[in-house]
Amino acid sequence: MPGAAASAAALLTGGAVLALVTCTAPALAVAPAAAPAPAPGEKIAEALTKSPVYVDPSYAASAVPPARQKELARQIDATGLPIKVVLVPLAKGDAYDGEADTLAGVVRDRLKDRAPSADRTPSPDSDLILLTTDGEFPGSVRGHEWPGDAHQAEDAANAVDLMDELDDASLADLTAEAVTVIERGNGTAEYEKQTKKLDESLAEHRGAGSDGKGGDSGADGNNAPPWALITAIALPALALALLTPFLVRSARRRSGSAAAPFTLPRAVFAAARAADEAELRRRAEAEVLALGEAARAADAGATPGLQRALDAYAAAGTVLDSAHGLPDLAGVLALVTEGRDALDGTPDPLPLCFFNPLHGRAARTIPWRPLGHRDQLHVSACPACARAISECRAPEVLTDTPAPDGRPVPYFEVDAESSVWAATGYGSLLGDAAGDGIAVRVGRGDFSRGRGGTRETRG
Structure with a gap:
């Protein structure tokens, strides 16, 4: 085994790595206090109190223009379900480290903070269905749901991502179809259908x-x-x-x-x-x-x-x-x-x-x-x-x-x-x-x- 690969592999052989990971914590310098920055997701949560749809300005120009945002809001209102949409670009190193699950969790927490109970503590879990952009696939949507999965939101969004007829659909169209599948309540069945x-x-x-x-040996042999x-x-x-x-x-x-x-x-x-x-x-x-x-x-x-x-x-x-x-x-x-x-x-x-x-x-x-x-x-x-x-x-x-x-x-x-x-x-x-x-x-x-x-x- 050549060079660095051989040395690296030799280091690993026989090592019990999992239980005892060696690391040294660096000393932390104490920085002077600074004015607190807005908590991640706070702006989004505030906007969601006014409309069930939040779209980052970078998407609003073409992917989900204001007219489509209003259509989505009307569609969601008509379902009577606690659906909210958050479409923002995600990238490694941002406030959510490019992870859709992190974005969804932060937005959920900020929404809970904005609806405290009588003793001013965060409210208990309430039904929430959240459709977000996908950190891995910017042209796709992810489904999240709390406290359970009664509306099969995750499967609904995944099913939409597999639909042939939506191959070249816009982010707005994908989101609208995900809302439709969630409203029908058959996200899991639809996902299984698409997988089949x-x-x-x-x-x-x-x-x-x-x-x-x-047979054919290749017509393009020339x-x-x-x-x-x-x-x-x-x-x-x-x-x-x-x-x-x-x-x-x-x-x-x-x-x-x-x-x-x-x-x-x-x-x-x-x-x-x-x-x-x-x-x-x-x-x-x-x-x-x-x-x-x-x-x-x-x-x-x-x-x-x-x-x-x-x-x-x-x-x-x-x-x-x-x-x-x-x-x-x-x-x-x-x-x-x-x-x-x-x-x-x-x-x-x-x-x-x-x-x-x-x-x-x-x-x-x-x-x-x-x-x-x-x-x-x-x-x-x-x-x-x-x-x-x-x-x-x-x-x-x-x-x-x-x-x-x-x-x-x-x-x-x-x-x-x-x-x-x-x-x-x-x-x-x-x-x-x-x-x-x-x-x-x-x-x-x-x-x-x-x-x-x-x-x-x-x-």
């Missing part, structure tokens, strides 16, 4: 790919070589042009900025949080197919990273075909992310979260010292894990079950010689050598060798 359509579409096109695997490479790399390539719009929706719905890093759809990580391996496998398969479609549609002359994207696509297919458990499926997602970054030409992209890649794209690189080692590593972490480390708490990590006893351990404590994931940290532990990457490791056989009996096989 996705699964049926995937099954149909998997069949189409296998039926055509011995064009640039990458098209022949795509055909040779994976059997489903001929079917990718027929994939349903859902498989490429995530690419179209992501931030319009070409420099914005690729992010995986919410549904992928929702399945992971529910420990639903079968659903995560389906989602991972969809992302692999979508990567192949994006590679097929790329302009070879204008995409310097096309070959690396194709390598990542092939590697993701290899891992997916023999994946056992969440660590391997997380590896598929890491490879998809690597391929997307290559296609997009994202400069110095951060990989998925080192501690648990199912948390999504890392937000920053942090110093971290495994138990029993004097040297620090620098790993990429999501906001939650970075916060845990800074507060001397154990982050939530992805576990694996290596042979012989199959006892769950942090994936990075598995012998790096038998786990490409432990060796690479899903991207965090890769060296600086040009051309290194997870796809390169899988392509040279590191994943296959790691499956040669040193790890328990799980069905």
